[in-house]
Amino acid sequence: MPVTTKPRSPRKTGTTAKSAPAGRTTSTRGARSSTKAAPGRRGATKWVYLFEEGNAQMRDLLGGKGAGVAEMTRAGLPVPPGFTITTQACNAFYERGEQFPDGMWAQVLASLKTLERQTRKGFGDPVNPLLVSVRSGAKFSMPGMMDTVLNLGLNETTLQGLTRLTGDERFALDTHRRFIQLFSKIVLGISGDLFEHALGAVKSKHGAASDADLSVAALQEVIADYREIVRKESKGQEFPDEPLDQLRAAIGAVFSSWNGKRAVDYRNYNKIAHDLGTAVNVQSMVFGNMGEDSGTGVAFTRDPATGEKVLFGEYLTNAQGEDVVAGVRTPKPIAAMAAEMPTVYRQFERIAKRLEKHYRDVQDMEFTIEHGKLYMLQTRSGKRTAEAAVKIAVDMVHERLISREEAVLRVEPVQVDQLLHTRIDPSAKVEVLATGLAASPGAAYGKAVFDADRAEALAKAGEKVIMVRIETNPDDVHGMIAAEGVLTSRGGRTSHAAVVARGMGKPCVAGAESVLVDLDGRRFTAGGKTVYEGEEFTIDGSTGRVIAGKVPTIQPELSGDLEQVLRWADAIRRLQVWANGDYPRDAELALRFGAQGIGLCRTEHMFMEQVRLPHVQAMILSATTEERKRHLDELLPFQRSDFYGILKAMAGLPVVIRLIDPPLHEFLPSFEDLLVEVTQAETRGDPEASFADKRKMLAAVRAIREQNPMLGLRGCRLGLLYPEIIEMQVRALMEAAVQLTKEGVKVYPEIMIPLVSTLEELRRSKAYVVKEIDAVFAEAGVKVHYKIGTMIELPRAALTAGAIAEEAEFFSFGTNDLTQTTFGFSRDDAEGKIIIPYVDQKILPSNPFETLDRAGVGRLMNIAVIEGRQTRPDLTVGICGEHGGDPASIAICEKLNLNYVSCSPYRVPVARLAAAHARLATRDADR
């Protein structure tokens, strides 16, 4: 009995229904149609499947929802019976010009008969009415499609049955009201606002504050008003009270919703094919509010907070699902059910076990008990905390429920990250004063201090301190080392404070602009509170929160279970995981977390420490090469001892040392501060000699500063213009390497030349490096194995990687810089002003500094990997930008066939897991 209708147009639905043309047989249709007939039964297409006839593999035909409910039924669970009309039927519907295909309606009616038998209820039966839900269900979940229609089959007659069965006339009337409203909106296409207005009017009239306050009489009034609305909007047509008319119209509406604008847009956006069609699920309704032998609840097969293997959940007797959610009545723990309904509880326990075994994962289940009969309404994988995820994964392997690979996939990398930082105790009440950028994860509390020297002094005296600055600079580093964490009111995620704090693994909230820092007054004000020096407060670098007072925190542990999962991940992954680290302590931490090498040792951070900075500044300000060399000679022992420590800590593993990279002005005092000081001195008429040094420094900084320092004199350009700097660095490194070799320690230094844009830059830089290495080897009489390679961090380097690989033994993608130049985004400037608004407005899908941009940056990387290896097949390629610790980016690195990712030590466990996930995804895609 096909429908010729646009189901959203109520005037046609149910009124223009015609019988199928008599002369047409389904067999001839089948031959002319592109719809594939179900195999086996020639000519008689099976359009409708009872739940028990399907299974999880039939997603194409039954849709995701239909296949899922079929699987539950098949697993022997007490699911409210029902049937699914196939996606094929939907396509046939369109091929016939929006008419049901021949035979479909007859199959629906036959299935309905089965349902009546199974439930012992009758569709339209006034005493024991069968009510059904009608849901769309495509192969892929599609939020843009038709919502669910519940309680279909209700009318004035069946309402009586419902009232009697539940003993609750209010409930029955309210259910009827809701059904008319939902059906009219979804199936008949009448604006929901009309019904809301009518409801509101009755509520005002009766002085009812909420829907629940409406009396039986008031509800009857509402229903009458609703029927009038339908009559008016449908040009005199009555609301369809005949249950079969309701069902036919609802099925037609689901089919039509497949080509509704929202659904089409959604498929276009998500690149889903338009010819898949949607299935329709018709399922019998059950009620938990049919007396004290009825009830409803939700439960997990294991504790989702701890992972403990106990049934966990809550339930209510004589209640509907909404009651549990609405919080009107307080639900009881699931354990109470054991006493109140012991038989049902035991059945539920058995089902829970079976479900977990069947789906091989923790299940989050919804159930209803109707007159002592248990129905499973839904089951799905249960969301769980990081701790629970890890424990459950390991337990399930031990229970032989899942494989190690599955266990690895059951833990999300982000959960590992959560487990590895000090966190604010989630049960603590906190007063948030301000929110800045989550610049370096972890939580910390301590006394507020406003300068580095004070921080250092207090820390030496055993105090915990948080260093507060407007922004930090190299002069502050010793204070940052002493502090528990850092708060700045200015600067982005790559500001000095953020970068240094991340390198140290200390919490940092940066750029908290609503924090007014008064350095002279030694206090800050935020959220209406003023915090004076010495007062305790808390920062949460994982969320960017600045919190009043001292808040309890939870310490991270690399628990046994987590270690187990990571070891399994190690066995799966192809990508190596290295760490970025500048100090021996970083190397030790990285090793503890499982790093297989140091992928980026930034030598300039070594320059920034307080005792060294004056030598660095003197070196920069040197007028002659000789003078510069003299100051470099003073720096050499420091660098040598740094290198000695890091190489020793990483004995037997590769350590990639990057030669000096940042523009020189980063080592000098702020131009603005100097300008103000000199101007003040001049204006006051101070004696010339009293500020001659400042004036000189100002002139030097002015000469060195650049309009766009990111694109200026830095990286290998510095080394090519001042070779003596890299000569010193290479000598310090190789003297350390030679010394360790003599001590019997195996070292694998790899020298990395940054910011190369042409082969010739690399060739010349390498020549300086090799010459110095040869000199050190000659002096020492010992040789050490080493490699020389380059960062690929400029588009031109990627585009000419084939040539650059002639000289480079390894590539390391500096994706922070590569993203900056590929997009033309200065990270410091753009992250707050442009990128965050762009992500908000969906101009960008995500922040490209957090997750690699596959189309642009990824394409350059792909060119570099492929062409670099064409020149040098054994080229090692890694990534050392911050993307190296981001799971989505690691997945791209796996696809690009990199050798390793390198990230901050604290991200190493995350990367180990993410690399395993990426490997499994790629392997599965290859299959």
Next chain:
Amino acid sequence: MPVTTKPRSPRKTGTTAKSAPAGRTTSTRGARSSTKAAPGRRGATKWVYLFEEGNAQMRDLLGGKGAGVAEMTRAGLPVPPGFTITTQACNAFYERGEQFPDGMWAQVLASLKTLERQTRKGFGDPVNPLLVSVRSGAKFSMPGMMDTVLNLGLNETTLQGLTRLTGDERFALDTHRRFIQLFSKIVLGISGDLFEHALGAVKSKHGAASDADLSVAALQEVIADYREIVRKESKGQEFPDEPLDQLRAAIGAVFSSWNGKRAVDYRNYNKIAHDLGTAVNVQSMVFGNMGEDSGTGVAFTRDPATGEKVLFGEYLTNAQGEDVVAGVRTPKPIAAMAAEMPTVYRQFERIAKRLEKHYRDVQDMEFTIEHGKLYMLQTRSGKRTAEAAVKIAVDMVHERLISREEAVLRVEPVQVDQLLHTRIDPSAKVEVLATGLAASPGAAYGKAVFDADRAEALAKAGEKVIMVRIETNPDDVHGMIAAEGVLTSRGGRTSHAAVVARGMGKPCVAGAESVLVDLDGRRFTAGGKTVYEGEEFTIDGSTGRVIAGKVPTIQPELSGDLEQVLRWADAIRRLQVWANGDYPRDAELALRFGAQGIGLCRTEHMFMEQVRLPHVQAMILSATTEERKRHLDELLPFQRSDFYGILKAMAGLPVVIRLIDPPLHEFLPSFEDLLVEVTQAETRGDPEASFADKRKMLAAVRAIREQNPMLGLRGCRLGLLYPEIIEMQVRALMEAAVQLTKEGVKVYPEIMIPLVSTLEELRRSKAYVVKEIDAVFAEAGVKVHYKIGTMIELPRAALTAGAIAEEAEFFSFGTNDLTQTTFGFSRDDAEGKIIIPYVDQKILPSNPFETLDRAGVGRLMNIAVIEGRQTRPDLTVGICGEHGGDPASIAICEKLNLNYVSCSPYRVPVARLAAAHARLATRDADR
């Protein structure tokens, strides 16, 4: 008679010579060797060609030099006779283990006999000695190879003949000395220093200041010393006095030099094949110093300065070539020869005509007259001035000597540029005070002024002024408009001063750091001179010179001949030439110079004019969208009238209007100036109200300024965050377009969205643009044809051009920005500090901001062109970066199949010619 020698090792040369093994026939050799035998004569390879046997097409076999001299001989010119030993012989030499191939030496001896006959001299003849030169000559010119050995054949005996023939014993002895020195160094491989020391010793001993002061006796002493050096360095071997030994050794040395380190390195660097081999040219010497019936000279077939068709040159009787060059004697104009040697002169005239006709170009000829017999030593295309190049090219077409295509190729684009700017009169004596960057070409003089208002006032009073500033900013623009030219002591080629001056076509010298500008004192000091306000001085923006006083200049003309050449070029080229121009006056100029459209109209330059800037600043500082819109409304009439003017001027042609691009801080006062002023006021304790405005402006500038503005909030990012700005611009443009359409003027506006890095940015920007356009059309009741496209100026835009072309109707490469991000070079910072040193040190082949980098930037462009046209086959693609006016870059644009180049109006004629050159080169390469 093969030589088994490394010719640089004198101990073997000439002493280990062996006869060819008797049992070996050339025919069997030929069969086993890869050397191809000359066709026709089976078994008897022709290793040696007399000059008269070769021609210009035989470069592979005879080398470039041999083929050239053969061609002259073949053309019937009196060339000193000689012969060429083939490149094949060189290869055979190597195949035989550095021995002459069989038969070669016999052919050399036979050819030498021919030479003796032709010259009526004898090799080794004491009375009338034949002397020869021996030169290498590969297919491609190779500076790394053997130098020439002159006067080979000289010894104690033939010296007598030379003395008698020239009547100049000093000359003969000096020639002999030079020969021994050169031969020893080049053929015997003895260090030249030894000879220089010996010569110096004799000069000291005889008190001779220069070589020319050495007496006959002293020269004899030198020769004796030289012979002693050879004896010592060759372990007792004497200098080879036997001419045939000299010749054999010299030929072997040439062959061996092919595999010398310098030559191999050169070929590697220049990617020249190593198996080409070198030929050896042996040519008889002639002497112009054999009496008054001898002489030497140089001449051009036309005047190389003016192009006038007259023989032009100079000569000396009884002199050698060196005498003309050395300036010891003053040469006479070539016309004097007509009287002194009428017969020879007439012969020379005839030869000159024949040569010009033969080579179809102006010839620069060297000749020698030996005893009344004229010899042509060399002829080559003559270098000429820009004026001459143009006149000669046009004249030769009229004389039917060359085709129009050839005429077009005879003028270099750089010559057109020279003709189109005011130049310093080359004959003027100038005093250069300083040299800065040649920031905008042309010369200008005027009175020094130090601020914009004064410049404007003086200019209104009819004075010519040059504006002098440390650097310029938008406040200075009205002064720059009034001035003849601009001088700044700071800033690069893209500084404000440079960009604005180039846009205006005014001369500018920027970043002249040795010019000390004292704004308060209204004077500048440079080169030890102080120039006060009102004093005249001159700048040359083509060379960067700052010149004392008023220097005469030459005005540019688009002369009839130049126009003719450009019209011929127009008929050849495929690339269109458009112009960048922001004002109606630019458009008019561009049209006069032949532009076919406006490829870049920078709307923000319109913002910078003095009356508008306050509105622009108020707009930027607006706290609300409404306030911003109010200020934008005030700007609208200005923009509309600008657009009206430019569209009208370009009636019938496309005009590409770029929406606002630069970061907003560029429209605001300098942060540094404000900071100093506010700090001063604060320090002085000025009343708060007196500098509240400054303080407010300082805060605004501080909020807006960026660490790397080049990569910050600019381009389409501005428009997406403040759509009201582009809405105003689009409205102004379209209201102008609609108005003109109503007036019957055909307009073709094309709206260009800058700094796009993702498709989505373009899609959203375009939506704002289209919405505003539709609104204007609806109000006006008129529609205008328009296009919307985008700049491709970020690597990501190029890498995702296939997607971007879905929304863009045209692409325009912004290669300034694209070069910046591809290389990671901030032009302002890097040009002086990095790029110029890089080019000096050959790390870069050229400045990538001047000539497109093919490997990196060019590859991105290629990706964008190909993938953009895959999406949209009719996509128009142009370039509007400064490369659009650079001939080498235009050649790349031709290869990339762009539709047009766009450059500053003054570069349009250059680009027209360069585009024709590029077309011809590509076409020829395709053939």
